[in-house]
Amino acid sequence: MSNSIKPTHIPAILELLLLGAKDRPVELSTTRLAKQIGKSQQAASKHLLELENEGFIERVRMGYRNGVKLTSKGIEAVMKLYIQLKVVLEEMPPVIDIKGELFSGIGEGAYYVSLHGYRRQFLKRIGFDPYPGTFNVKLKSSVDRRLRRELEQYKGIYIEGFQDEHRTYGAVRCFKVLINDAIEGALLATERTHYDDSVLEIIAPIFVRAKLGLKDGDEVRVRVYVPKAWPDSKTAS
Amino acid sequence: MSNSIKPTHIPAILELLLLGAKDRPVELSTTRLAKQIGKSQQAASKHLLELENEGFIERVRMGYRNGVKLTSKGIEAVMKLYIQLKVVLEEMPPVIDIKGELFSGIGEGAYYVSLHGYRRQFLKRIGFDPYPGTFNVKLKSSVDRRLRRELEQYKGIYIEGFQDEHRTYGAVRCFKVLINDAIEGALLATERTHYDDSVLEIIAPIFVRAKLGLKDGDEVRVRVYVPKAWPDSKTAS
DNA sequence: ATTACTAGTAATCGAGTAA
């Protein structure tokens, strides 16, 4: 009866947490768990048994099926790991790396980006005049989409909305990014994009596709710079 | 050559991070590492070798001794783990509790809050018509100030700026709050407040001081609700 | 002191399969 989770069990615990097993029981078959952690069904079954024996999870009846949820001991144990990581990583350069595939948008971005109301703000706030068109990255994995959604949480650089004689144009948040460790640009986070959470819309001072010699379907790495919340930790009391 | 750290190597990586191997090489003998992770010297040696082979750490000469540091690939890999934990653990209760002391502002807040351009938005977006005046809380400890600054990171509820015949009024972000577990209100986060990071400016539908019988200097607890970024976790891969 | 090899052992895993 150890007090901390075995390292080998971490993937299983993570998957449980991802499904929300922190505060409610979730349905998770050993087969599905096996797929998620990249092991056999038998291994997954054993992981759950061991986690149960050590008191980190408990299985509960949910009508006909059964569910799994973390115990308070389990939550404490993961928390411990999390806090350790937080302490050592919190002071990190605040970047989020997202991977995806280049794809062509419907060309609508070019129109918006070249509007004067936005352009003057881009120039002032992010430091370049955008090439008339957006560089679109499709996110393939759920991990990347999760990172994308995480950005929704942050303020970023605020680009105000405006209106002309015809209509109004919404506000946009941006994040400075580095594409394939080479080209600087800015990720646009519109309040309600026509795409979902699986797309990055990026502007840059140049035509990125040509500069990097990329075509649709090529893998693209985007490093997003998140403004830091903690200037430094030396806040005297 | 996997892209993520083997679960069994996590304790070793954690120990390295704890010593600061994130940004500088650190001295760490296999014997010492072994003690820390509760394994034999030989196992520790193997862990380092494997982590090196997989490109997560690198060994560098430091004069006579050698040091170990994480590579960028290594840092990315731990970050990934950290973010996953963060998502499932920290974002769950999206509340931040801040403590401070009630104090009187210069009364300026009342003027702004009662402007029609703001009032109609408050009513629409946060659901009440604010009492003409702000409830000001002075943060005394560095912990609370840090929490306050952390809020700067979040989007909150967006209240647009506007202009009348005389001047323009800036945009404001708000967060719903609960004062002393009793009164609902909204924290105003102006882009550049005349106060610093040690003040909470709060509006509420009523005159909070009277309702709670508070006077200057009384301790106040404010629970800030941070909007969630992840509506639910059912993102199919 | 140190790191890392070899050899033997223990834990973990996957295939087959029962319930």
Added chain:
DNA sequence: TTTACTCGATTACTAGTAA
């Protein structure tokens, strides 16, 4: 369908020891 057993294969470990 599901979970979890046995058992042989694979991996992770320790002891001993070389360098």
